[in-house]
Amino acid sequence: MRAPLQFVLDFFTGGDPVQPTRTPKITAGPTNAADARSSASPPHATLTPSTGDNDASLPQPEPSPWGFTHPTANRHVQLQGVTVSYRFERSRRKSIGFLVGADGLVVRAPNWVPLREVDAAVQEKGGWIVAKLQQFKERQTEQFQKAIEWRHGAEVPFLGRTVQLCVLERGVGRVHGQDLSPEQVLPVTVPPGASVTQVRDAAQVWLKKQARALFEARLHQFAPLLGVRWQKLSLSSASTRWGSARTDGHIRLNWRLVHLPISQIDYVVVHELAHLREMNHSPRFWETVGEVMPDYAERRKALRQAPVGLQED
Secondary structure (H helix, E strand, O other): OOOOOOEEEEEEOOOOOOOOOOOOEEEEOOOOOOOOOOOOOOOOOOOOOOOOOOHHHOOOOOOOOOEEEOOOOOEEEEEOOEEEEEEEEEEOOOEEEEEEEOOEEEEEEEOOOOHHHHHHHHHHOHHHHHHHHHHHHHHHHHHHHHOOOOOOOOEEEEOOEEEEEEEEEOOOOOOOOOOOOHHHEEEEEEOOOOOHHHHHHHHHHHHHHHHHHHHHHHHHHHHHHHOOOOOEEEEEOOOOEOEEEOOOOEEEEEHHHHHOOHHHHHHHHHHHHHOOOOOOOOHHHHHHHHHHOOOHHHHHHHHHOOOOOOEOO
16 A cells, blocks of 8 residues: 655745744645535533743643544644644754644744744644645545455454455345354345445445444443443444544444454443543543543554544544
8 A cells, every 4th residue: 555645834934043023924835725624613622722932831632522633742723623633843944844644743843933933824724734634534544445345255344353245136045155153244235236335335234233232232331330321322424533422421433443343442432431521631531531441541552553544532
């Protein structure tokens, strides 16, 4: 597979080491980015950019709810209604640079540029940044889905292992997959001469049915341990996050979690249920998660490395 593209945008600030008196001008980088999709901020998620100019006081944000998070993020901002936690670095370069890659956003700036001007530059290019981040997330998800060959006999990731896709045309007796146990088969029934798209859609119906049953069972298991009550479960097909929780007890979980090992699914379930006690990502929130899942950090790390390319809430 080809290495993923990286979108780079520079704000040139000139080479004279004096404090700039105006917002740096864009002189390089793509300018025809796709329109970013808007995302409403949830009740429990509000992160704001820091305003100080002391790099030593940079915040260490938790993963951005309803947004994009770099694995080693040390700064965060609201752009177009979306929270973006990004990696900020000082460098010997002569410009403010923006790099959007598989991990997220990296912003590099010369040592002499104050943070308030970095913040202004990030805000000015907010539309470009969010559009490119969204494109990367969608591309990662599409690559994962396209990697599955939706045909008879194909192997489909399921709960951290694989099951064999068994395609049966209506009106034709089952002749394939008889040597496999039910746990090893993903059965679908399609019209004669069905297209690859029809097979995929039928397989995803089966996967979503399995996902709902599993998610409900795990919610019932962990909710009493956390002392919370969830009211409703919805399956999500979001291209940017694994799940979300609302104050009214409505839990949304991405059905694609069913591709991953149960340990990672349980982490997302506990993560969202914990939000019913702490609608934030504060230390108290992580203490709540740790009450029932002491090894959550390891599970969280594994989830971040999942090939589906989504983020936590």
